[in-house]
Amino acid sequence: MEPLIIAGREFYSRLFTGTGKFSSTEMMENALLASGSELVTVALKRVEMDNKADDMLRHLSHPRINLLPNTSGVRTAKEAVYAAQLAREALETNWIKLEIHPDPRYLMPDPVETLLAAQELVKLGFVVLPYVHADPVLCKRLEDAGTAAVMPLGAPIGSNKGLKTFDFLEIIIAQSNIPVIVDAGIGSPSHAAQAMEMGASAVLVNTAIAVARNPVQMAAAFKAGVEAGRMAYEAGLPVSSQQAVASSPLIAFLDEA
Amino acid sequence: MEPLIIAGREFYSRLFTGTGKFSSTEMMENALLASGSELVTVALKRVEMDNKADDMLRHLSHPRINLLPNTSGVRTAKEAVYAAQLAREALETNWIKLEIHPDPRYLMPDPVETLLAAQELVKLGFVVLPYVHADPVLCKRLEDAGTAAVMPLGAPIGSNKGLKTFDFLEIIIAQSNIPVIVDAGIGSPSHAAQAMEMGASAVLVNTAIAVARNPVQMAAAFKAGVEAGRMAYEAGLPVSSQQAVASSPLIAFLDEA
Amino acid sequence: MEPLIIAGREFYSRLFTGTGKFSSTEMMENALLASGSELVTVALKRVEMDNKADDMLRHLSHPRINLLPNTSGVRTAKEAVYAAQLAREALETNWIKLEIHPDPRYLMPDPVETLLAAQELVKLGFVVLPYVHADPVLCKRLEDAGTAAVMPLGAPIGSNKGLKTFDFLEIIIAQSNIPVIVDAGIGSPSHAAQAMEMGASAVLVNTAIAVARNPVQMAAAFKAGVEAGRMAYEAGLPVSSQQAVASSPLIAFLDEA
């Protein structure tokens, strides 16, 4: 499989993960290692920034794992920019997952604040990966603003509903010149595989792994699902057709026997 | 992952495959090996029965591969029973994939002839795996008749449309005491993973592998998809929910900073 | 709209209804009148056969309403034939809705017993309307056996899930020479309209009307939905397309102002 390149960095895993909802940091560490993930989002809130021995960070300290701090919890572009700056200082990375969701119930991202923040953060030298609704025009404007990727949602965060935005993801992927990472809503390996099959560059999964009965095995399942989807995409999936086409010969062999 | 047991035989791969539509028997062999499949259907028509050096059979001669002759091409129970007997003699196996589809256009299986043939073949000592519509009552009656598994369809053969019978497969799986193998319509690894996630015992894939631009890589993709789905099933998939649930903490850390 | 003809009888309404689950026989009567339905199924069990003044029958006694007794409750072809004969005597009609569902949980019809019973009932002079799974081959065999129509299910009875068998209904409609009436699972007028748009001859609705907060208005809603779908079918629905096509002119008028 081809590596994925974001802002010049190569990734050999197309499964990005998060750190929320795990029952323990040990469980989190084991699941993330099983996932093979090379990019892991962390909420700044979870990190004790002045504590170098922070428990969560310690469990994320692996050569292959890159941290992607996110701005979860902010409600405006201004707050997002401030949060990103704090994160850069604390975690020593200029990568930032930009997420601005003013509504505490559905956690849907705000398109206007997100674009504003993205424009500002790009100017400030950040590598910006914005979490957005599956809005083709917004994704194009973010690309124009210089973001390193776009992260459209498949369904509401934590809903595990899959690719409810399928028709719009298709358009986004077709017209994007930067990586498209499907984020939110992916509840099973089949969802992840479907996103990869349609040409997404990567997926981000958190809830479905963290709350599984066996998070480590679920992480391995998602790893396999993402690889399955990507391999199929590269191998050339056939299109679906309306009519049946036999795999086996239909002429009754009995007549010919 | 747990092995799958059918009629006392253990399978470590839950991806069954077919032999139709490949561009060459060499390509077929390489793809089947990449798939890891341990059960491969062959149409009797394709086998030159009195030719021990038959090209197709030679390419299927691997320790791990078991042959599953099918009755494709027959239109009635009587023809199916005759075909099964020929296959048993020619291929030296009492396993038979029973498929009776009188209609050459949509290739849908005939429920009445299939049940009749299954009853007869079980009496004759066959291990019967019938290909059927995703009809919960029919599947239960086939189980009562002593078939070793049921093979309900996901969508018309060769359509690559996926699990269009989802709601009925759920019922079939819930009430079955024998393995349920989803056959027909599976067009991508995500479809295969979905079938496994919902608790299917295995899937049979042919067209989507055979007609891919790169059949060997596609076979590997399906192998990964099936394993992903099965691992997820065993690891305990979370249910989908209506409302968003944050993976990351929402309380604005800025207020607390 | 064209009338629907079944066994030589003309229907001006394509909404068939049932009599179960209403809170009272008065409510049932008012809802059925609001529905405009001309064919109403009754379970023999509900009718006190030796009581000419039976409450339910009295409320169904309207010039426009034809009764369609059903065999609900039977488990075999033999029981169905006996039930049909009782119904013919009691209700003075040779029309029979044939339904055989041995399983009390999912109420799915038995394909084999249904075909057997249909063959026998046709010989006995009945006008047979069999309730079946959306199985294209079975529907064709019932047509060959001389049934007056076929009644494939959209989803499990009472589930209100809509046309979960869409892909198979399409095939059934395409190849049928007798009316196709979608029965079971239709939970809202949009489902009914969808069935009509795809070319179904009629739909049968019971639960969704009977258990609505306002069954009379819901009956009127289904009447409108069925008419909407049928009108659209006759008016020639456009196909859906992948790409956007503007309804409004796109050339910026400002440039030309």
Added chain:
Amino acid sequence: MEPLIIAGREFYSRLFTGTGKFSSTEMMENALLASGSELVTVALKRVEMDNKADDMLRHLSHPRINLLPNTSGVRTAKEAVYAAQLAREALETNWIKLEIHPDPRYLMPDPVETLLAAQELVKLGFVVLPYVHADPVLCKRLEDAGTAAVMPLGAPIGSNKGLKTFDFLEIIIAQSNIPVIVDAGIGSPSHAAQAMEMGASAVLVNTAIAVARNPVQMAAAFKAGVEAGRMAYEAGLPVSSQQAVASSPLIAFLDEA
């Protein structure tokens, strides 16, 4: 059915229509009259503004029909505001359907420019109905900006694909205090009925009527579909359930005979 109130004006029809793609202005007039529509969008481009005897406008001159000029063709907020002002002068209405789609291929609306234009137009005294992606946060912000309604899309314009944004329309409707009008993608009466059943205030349909083989009958079909869906919504639709629930009694009457 309850009337719909937008900006103090009462509507008795919940089917809004457009004027594009009809084969002639006579056909358009007849179809719009058959639709019962009281609000009809017109692209400014189509109107010869200094010609009082403009052919299109003459055919829209009916007491029941209110004109809703749209800004189709503009690409920025600034252009939209200018277009709205021209429309107000030309058509003597302060109602405006705000649509800004910079991309000529998929015609998706721009969220940022749309919010900017809406804020400005509200200040200028317009009754603003913005066409937007089914983005819950954007819809809420438009409501906060004082728009009279929101018009989220169901699918790409002219695609006839139906409610591909279903999960997001549900959220938008649940949290909106202003009318929600589903616009774009509605290709059949069943789609329109579904939108109304889920609680949409109205739908806007153009392409599916205009390009039908018989636009007048299709307009009547959509009228019926919208009324069916609205009646069902008001009558209280039952929820769908996983398991079958019999409409007819199941206890075998034969045992009791």
